[in-house]
Amino acid sequence: xxxxxxxxxxxxxxxxxxxxxxxxxxxxxxxxxxxxxxxxxxxxxxxxxxxxxxxxxxxxxxxxxxxxxxxxxxxxxxxxxxxxxxxxxxxxxxxxxxxxxxxxxxxxxxxxxxxxxxxxxxxxxxxxxxxxxxxxxxxxxxxxxxxxxxxxxxxxxxxxxxxxxxxxxxxxxxxxxxxxxxxxxxxxxxxxxxxxxxxxxxxxxxxxxxxxxxxxxxxxxxxxxxxxxxxxxxxxxxxxxxxxxxxxxxxxxxxxxxxxxxxxxxxxxxxxxxxxxxxxxxxxxxxxxxxxxxxxxxxxxxxxxxxxxxxxxxxxxxxxxxxxxxxxxxxxxxxxxxxxxxxxxxxxxxxxxxxxxxxxxxxxxxxxxxxxxxxxxxxxxxxxxxxxxxxxxxxxxxxxxxxxxxxxxxxxxxxxxxxxxxxxxxxxxxxxxxxxxxxxxxxxxxxxxxxxxxxxxxxxxxxxxxxxxxxxxxxxxxxxxxxxxxxxxxx
Amino acid sequence: xxxxxxxxxxxxxxxxxxxxxxxxxxxxxxxxxxxxxxxxxxxxxxxxxxxxxxxxxxxxxxxxxxxxxxxxxxxxxxxxxxxxxxxxxxxxxxxxxxxxxxxxxxxxxxxxxxxxxxxxxxxxxxxxxxxxxxxxxxxxxxxxxxxxxxxxxxxxxxxxxxxxxxxxxxxxxxxxxxxxxxxxxxxxxxxxxxxxxxxxxxxxxxxxxxxxxxxxxxxxxxxxxxxxxxxxxxxxxxxxxxxxxxxxxxxxxxxxxxxxxxxxxxxxxxxxxxxxxxxxxxxxxxxxxxxxxxxxxxxxxxxxxxxxxxxxxxxxxxxxxxxxxxxxxxxxxxxxxxxxxxxxxxxxxxxxxxxxxxxxxxxxxxxxxxxxxxxxxxxxxxxxxxxxxxxxxxxxxxxxxxxxxxxxxxxxxxxxxxxxxxxxxxxxxxxxxxxxxxxxxxxxxxxxxxxxxxxxxxxxxxxxxxxxxxxxxxxxxxxxxxxxxxxxxxx
Numbered sequence: 001x002x003x004x005x006x007x008x009x010x011x012x013x014x015x016x017x018x019x020x021x022x023x024x025x026x027x028x029x030x031x032x033x034x035x036x037x038x039x040x041x042x043x044x045x046x047x048x049x050x051x052x053x054x055x056x057x058x059x060x061x062x063x064x065x066x067x068x069x070x071x072x073x074x075x076x077x078x079x080x081x082x083x084x085x086x087x088x089x090x091x092x093x094x095x096x097x098x099x100x101x102x103x104x105x106x107x108x109x110x111x112x113x114x115x116x117x118x119x120x121x122x123x124x125x126x127x128x129x130x131x132x133x134x135x136x137x138x139x140x141x142x143x144x145x146x147x148x149x150x151x152x153x154x155x156x157x158x159x160x161x162x163x164x165x166x167x168x169x170x171x172x173x174x175x176x177x178x179x180x181x182x183x184x185x186x187x188x189x190x191x192x193x194x195x196x197x198x199x200x201x202x203x204x205x206x207x208x209x210x211x212x213x214x215x216x217x218x219x220x221x222x223x224x225x226x227x228x229x230x231x232x233x234x235x236x237x238x239x240x241x242x243x244x245x246x247x248x249x250x251x252x253x254x255x256x257x258x259x260x261x262x263x264x265x266x267x268x269x270x271x272x273x274x275x276x277x278x279x280x281x282x283x284x285x286x287x288x289x290x291x292x293x294x295x296x297x298x299x300x301x302x303x304x305x306x307x308x309x310x311x312x313x314x315x316x317x318x319x320x321x322x323x324x325x326x327x328x329x330x331x332x333x334x335x336x337x338x339x340x341x342x343x344x345x346x347x348x349x350x351x352x353x354x355x356x357x358x359x360x361x362x363x364x365x366x367x368x369x370x371x372x373x374x375x376x377x378x379x380x381x382x383x384x385x386x387x388x389x390x391x392x393x394x395x396x397x398x399x400x401x402x403x404x405x406x407x408x409x410x411x412x413x414x415x416x417x418x419x420x421x422x423x424x425x426x427x428x429x430x431x432x433x434x435x436x437x438x439x440x441x442x443x444x445x446x447x448x449x450x451x452x453x454x455x456x457x458x459x460x461x462x463x464x465x466x467x468x469x470x471x472x473x474x475x476x477x478x479x480x481x482x483x484x485x486x487x488x489x490x491x
Numbered sequence: 492x493x494x495x496x497x498x499x500x501x502x503x504x505x506x507x508x509x510x511x512x513x514x515x516x517x518x519x520x521x522x523x524x525x526x527x528x529x530x531x532x533x534x535x536x537x538x539x540x541x542x543x544x545x546x547x548x549x550x551x552x553x554x555x556x557x558x559x560x561x562x563x564x565x566x567x568x569x570x571x572x573x574x575x576x577x578x579x580x581x582x583x584x585x586x587x588x589x590x591x592x593x594x595x596x597x598x599x600x601x602x603x604x605x606x607x608x609x610x611x612x613x614x615x616x617x618x619x620x621x622x623x624x625x626x627x628x629x630x631x632x633x634x635x636x637x638x639x640x641x642x643x644x645x646x647x648x649x650x651x652x653x654x655x656x657x658x659x660x661x662x663x664x665x666x667x668x669x670x671x672x673x674x675x676x677x678x679x680x681x682x683x684x685x686x687x688x689x690x691x692x693x694x695x696x697x698x699x700x701x702x703x704x705x706x707x708x709x710x711x712x713x714x715x716x717x718x719x720x721x722x723x724x725x726x727x728x729x730x731x732x733x734x735x736x737x738x739x740x741x742x743x744x745x746x747x748x749x750x751x752x753x754x755x756x757x758x759x760x761x762x763x764x765x766x767x768x769x770x771x772x773x774x775x776x777x778x779x780x781x782x783x784x785x786x787x788x789x790x791x792x793x794x795x796x797x798x799x800x801x802x803x804x805x806x807x808x809x810x811x812x813x814x815x816x817x818x819x820x821x822x823x824x825x826x827x828x829x830x831x832x833x834x835x836x837x838x839x840x841x842x843x844x845x846x847x848x849x850x851x852x853x854x855x856x857x858x859x860x861x862x863x864x865x866x867x868x869x870x871x872x873x874x875x876x877x878x879x880x881x882x883x884x885x886x887x888x889x890x891x892x893x894x895x896x897x898x899x900x901x902x903x904x905x906x907x908x909x910x911x912x913x914x915x916x917x918x919x920x921x922x923x924x925x926x927x928x929x930x931x932x933x934x935x936x937x938x939x940x941x942x943x944x945x946x947x948x949x950x951x952x953x954x955x956x957x958x959x960x961x962x963x964x965x966x967x968x969x970x971x972x973x974x975x976x977x978x979x980x981x982x
């Protein structure tokens with residue numbers, strides 16, 4: 001075997017083990033007995049120790065040094081690039097720290113969930129302090145001389161820098177704030193009312209997943225408190241949630257996660273269980289979930305079809321016609337919760353979290369002051385005082401499991417989705433006619449062909465640029481939002 | 492850290508990884524998408540590679556050599572004994588063979604399932620040949636100069652030898668054959684008839700699991716084609732199945748698996764994620780599942796309570812009274828399927844499989860001749876010709892996943908259950924009064940105190956002897972069966 005073959009054989013096993021660890025996470029969120037949490041933390045830590053040892057195996061460094069990159073094709077060079085990147089990052093983090101992070105974040109999620117249920121931030125604060133301390137330590141180990149937050153961000157969005165996000169978010173903020181104020185100055189859109197049986201919601205959810213091209217033979221749909229997708233290749237699972245009074249929650253959680261899942265399922269099978277065979281970054285991943293959920297799923301055309309399906313499933317929906325249904329699906333209303341937010345306000349939630357987590361990691365904010373900092377910033381951005389921690393600082397799972405540098409990729413994903421949507425509309429001029437018939441294939445196949453099937457072949461930004469045919473930026477998203485909500489609210 | 496502490500720390504992580512691998516198995520049988528089988532085989536093989544590397548880690552040998560056994564307490568000496576045993580076995584099996592076995596048996600289960608569905612043994616034969624060849628190779632590596640089948644048996648029942656099974660099974664066979672012929676010469680017992688909603692069966696199943704002391708906070712009950720239990724410590728899952736016309740299938744599958752699950756849940760928490768913290772052998776495990784299912788669950792006293800519960804759940808059961816219900820729960824009838832068999836005939840199914848698999852491993856029988864050998868032996872033992880492979884050689888999953896040496900532990904478990912039942916009746920004279928009230932705690936707590944909580948503290952046979960207070964043998968099981976079915980059938 002050549003050094004490259006040795007490297008890929010080792011990496012294929014590591015990727016398979018990473019899939020196993022990921023499935024433990026799925027299990028924990030969907031089916032694990034409550035009393036198993038402590039034992040599970042030990043199991044996760046043991047898997048993390050194994051993965052860390054494999055990622056930092058000195059033979060990986062030797063194979064990387066010995067292989068002849070010039071003799072490789074483009075896909076294999078991409079494999080080497082991704083393996084080298086992961087190896088160089090992994091050897092910077094001590095095994096003790098990696099295992100401790102896995103152990104602490106497995107347990108801390110339960111502490112967060114209990115604190116959220118009890119609406120008591122102080123019950124979570126000391127645990128979060130430990131997580132933040134470990135992430136600062138990890139970031140410092142990764143950053144060497146560079147910026148600690150950039151080092152953490154790079155885990156989720158390779159190549160991205162806070163400086164670039166600052167520029168992009170700086171351009172987004174004023175136009176989003178202006179749009180939000182204009183929309184909220186108008187009368188509220190209608191809401192659905194009716195009897196939304198939760199089993200019927202799950203049935204509809206599985207049907208819509210398939211309509212968007214999700215392959216149920218290689219996946220499944222379950223319920224979770226906080227919907228997520230999990231896995232790569234041929235075992236890609238998604239979750240959704242049901243709320244008895246809000247069927248859109250289930251429908252759009254599903255479409256969102258289907259975007260993630262279809263991306264993983266859509267990657268060329270030749271890359272199975274390799275680094276190229278995974279979604280390239282969180283931002284690009286989120287571009288898929290968001291374009292499925294919003295630009296396609298919340299379009300006037302698709303909601304016309306969905307209106308009929310939901311009327312069949314639930315009977316009277318409490319809205320007069322497809323126009324009112326479209327308005328309800330795009331209702332903008334004041335609210336505390338990021339995941340219940342709308343296209344207009346969502347990114348403002350993210351911009352706030354981004355600033356707070358940068359301050360936490362940068363030590364200009366401590367956990368003891370986080371709740372107050374959250375509430376103050378929320379009031380400044382959204383005009384209301386947070387009424388309780390579960391509506392504020394305790395609403396998201398991310399920080400409890402150590403995801404610092406992750407939040408901004410949501411807005412980056414929206415920005416990329418805006419670009420992809422612009423390119424898609426140009427490539428498929430009659431898109432609305434198919435969407436109105438509940439036919440998403442022209443859109444999802446364009447995305448699969450232009451972006452999804454390539455997996456990690458190119459760096460994230462290059463992946464989006466190649467798919468769109470132009471340099472990605474925040475302009476198309478802002479133009480889309482202003483046009484859509486301008487028309488919906490008569491601005 | 493002392494060498495013992497190093498050893499235990501390493502072992503604890505290995506045990507945690509073993510739990511993860513076990514949970515992958517649970518996932519495969521309950522929730523895995525069908526199209527994930529090939530990828531899952533890679534994942535299982537990767538886990539097996541990791542586990543094999545850890546089990547054969549030369550440091551384990553060094554720690555074992557360096558530790559001061561005389562300074563340890565009884566429980567720690569038991570840990571060392573179990574770790575040494577596993578290490579000495581593991582170093583005999585090449586890593587290549589261990590990984591290949593994991594890969595092949597993960598795939599072969601799917602091939603078996605398809606062949607069973609198609610009723611075509613030839614579709615499975617070449618796969619089974621590969622499994623048998625690998626198991627022969629593994630057995631030879633383990634046996635050194637000894638008997639290859641004994642070496643495989645030792646994996647499931649440490650210390651047991653085929654010669655001892657031959658003696659025990661030789662003593663069982665004539666009395667079981669005589670009992671079977673006598674019972675089948677009498678009129679058949681009644682069967683239940685009625686409307687047995689499958690969701691109501693699962694609801695009843697979860698209730699009965701709890702009645703038998705299964706802790707749902709540390710477990711869960713799902714459906715599987717072939718019921719099993721999985722996991723140790725605080726994540727112990729069981730499965731059952733439902734048949735629309737046979738609610739006893741679900742009820743007694745559940746009670747059986749609860750016996751396994753309660754054993755694992757009942758082991759002292761001080762042994763969590765250690766070798767002592769697992770059921771000590773398959774035979775002892777089966778003694779728990781069988782005493783729960785049969786000596787307790789199918790007793791006249793308990794069935795009186797169950798009759799009322801099932802009448803509440805399903806309405807008219809088609810039997811006149813509790814006596815008829817008791818007879819139905821213990822109905823003896825001709826049939827092809829081991830898992831649908833009864834206490835009288837069950838062990839005859841096992842004795843047949845034991846002889847066939849010994850012959851396969853010992854090379855006196857080849858896979859090409861297995862179907863005919865099965866059918867000939869079945870006709871000799873049960874008086875009927877097998878009508879199709881799914882009723883014959885394809886009915887059990889075991890051989891497809893490489894479980895050779897496993898079948899005899901079922902009958903050994905029945906023998907041990909007979910001994911434990913004799914001791915339990917002596918210790919708890921008013922047992923029937925509590926069982927008739929749906930109260931199993933006097934029985935299950937006696938079993939927990941005398942046997943379950945000790946896990947692997949003592950070797951299997953010693954575990955049963957200590958619990959019973961006498962040397963285990965086949966006599967009590969035979970006496971129990973002859974008394975029970977003699978009375979039921981008026982012999």
